[in-house]
Amino acid sequence: MGISDIDEEIVLKINRGDEYAFSLLYKAYYAYLNSVAICYLFDRGVAGEIVDDVFVNVWYKREQLNFPIHFYLVRSVQNGCLNYIRGQQSLEHALQGHKEELMGVVENYIRSTPTPIQHVELQEVEQEIRRAVNKLPEKCRAVFISHFYEGKSTGEIAEEQNLTMSTVRVQLKNAVDRLRPELKHLLFLLLAFHP
Structure with missing residues (x-):
């Protein structure tokens, strides 16, 4: 059955809750709607999820x-x-804000010369941060370390860890959200001093 076979009678049956009529609509339109979504997103997985969501809403x-x-x-x-x-742009904007804040901390650190006592304090802070980072869930921790410690882009991480870029961004945001309450003001300090 193709798109042209979906007529008013099938829509009326769907109105009455006919699951078979709904399955006809799904089979007729799924591939077409998927290709429409791919034209916008260039990601088959996400496109499929969006089309599935549309059909759930239709039902x-x-x-x-x-x-x-x-x-x-x-x-x-x-x-x-x-x-x-829009959601991806919002998430990317939030991550960019975290990076800019981190860069400010790094610049301030570079301008200052730590005393021996400050050096010991920094080591203690570093240990505290490492313990908090090690408590993150495995995937979240791996993405966080790759991005903030190794300086890898979301695209590089996605490719290396076989994830979508949106998953990488979400994992980064989740990591920062989980670390923030535990480390409070130390979070960006830790990131600045870690290689």
Whole structure:
């Protein structure tokens, strides 16, 4: 069954909760909607998730569906893609803020010359930070260390660890969110002094 076979009768059956009619709609449109999403995101996995979400929403709102349904489905996928892109930009913006704050700490450190006592204090701070970082979940810790300690980009980490860039960004944000309460003001200090 193809897209052109989806008629008003099938939509009316979906309105009444007919699962078979819904499966016909799904089979007819899934590949097409997936290709629409890929045009915006260039990521098959995320595109598939967005299309699945659209179909879940269609099922939940089945009583409100109208024929023709084609433009509604396409617009829903487009909106899902735009929402995903906005979310990624927001996350990237938050990470950029953390990096800028870290760079400020590094610059201040470079300008100062630590005394022997300060050196001992820094070692204690470093140990405290290491203990906190080691408490992170494995994947979160690996992404965090690769990014902040080894200076790798989200793209490099995604490739090395076989993750999507969005997963890397989320793991970085989760790491910072988990470390912040435990280390409070020491978080960025630790990152600045660690190689």
